[in-house]
Amino acid sequence: xxxxxESGGGLVxxxxxxRLSCAASGRTFSGYVMAWFRRAPGKEREFVAAIRWxxxxxxxxxxxxxxxxxxxxxxxxxxxxxxxxxxxEDTAVYxxxxxxxxxxxxxxxxxxxxxxxxxxxx
Numbered sequence: 001x002x003x004x005x006e007s008g009g010g011l012v013x014x015x016x017x018x019r020l021s022c023a024a025s026g027r028t029f030s031g032y033v034m035a036w037f038r039r040a041p042g043k044e045r046e047f048v049a050a051i052r053w054x055x056x057x058x059x060x061x062x063x064x065x066x067x068x069x070x071x072x073x074x075x076x077x078x079x080x081x082x083x084x085x086x087x088x089e090d091t092a093v094y095x096x097x098x099x100x101x102x103x104x105x106x107x108x109x110x111x112x113x114x115x116x117x118x119x120x121x122x
Contacts, residue, residue: 002026002111004096009116012086020081020116022096029053033102034072034079035109038092038118047104048094049081059102064090086120093117 008020024034035050049070050059058070069082079096094116097109 002098004098004111004113006094006096006113006116009094009118011119011121014086014088014120014122016086016120017082017084018086018118020083020094020096020118022079022081022113024077024079024096024098029077029098030074033099033109034070035097035099035102036070036079036081036094037097037106037109038090038094039115040089040092043092045095045106046092047106050102051079052102059104083118086118088120088122091118091120 003025005023012018031054033050033052036048037045038048039045047061048064049068051070051072053072067085072079096113098111099109
């Protein structure tokens with residue numbers, strides 16, 4: 001049973017930083033893609049970043065490129081999202097997800113965590 005558990009959310013002022021963590025278990029993630037999505041109040045779920053576990057290549061939404069960094073720790077089965085220069089519009093629930101292949105669409109991802117709230121105050 002694949003399980004994804006996010007942590008690290010919280011309240012931060014604009015310009016600040018947070019690091020989200022996703023603890024992954026239940027299978028070998030080599031060959032899969034790990035992704036972060038977010039959902040702001042009243043908005044659709046939005047792609048944030050993804051990483052292919054085996055090769056380490058990364059993908060970012062234009063809105064976070066240059067500010068957010070996705071990474072993984074193979075030994076710990078952890079995925080991270082380092083978020084710098086946070087803006088109020090980054091406020092959302094952030095979700096970790098995994099799937100067989102990379103896609104910008106949430107429909108490609110089979111397993112999801114419960115989410116962690118990130119709130120950026122102005």
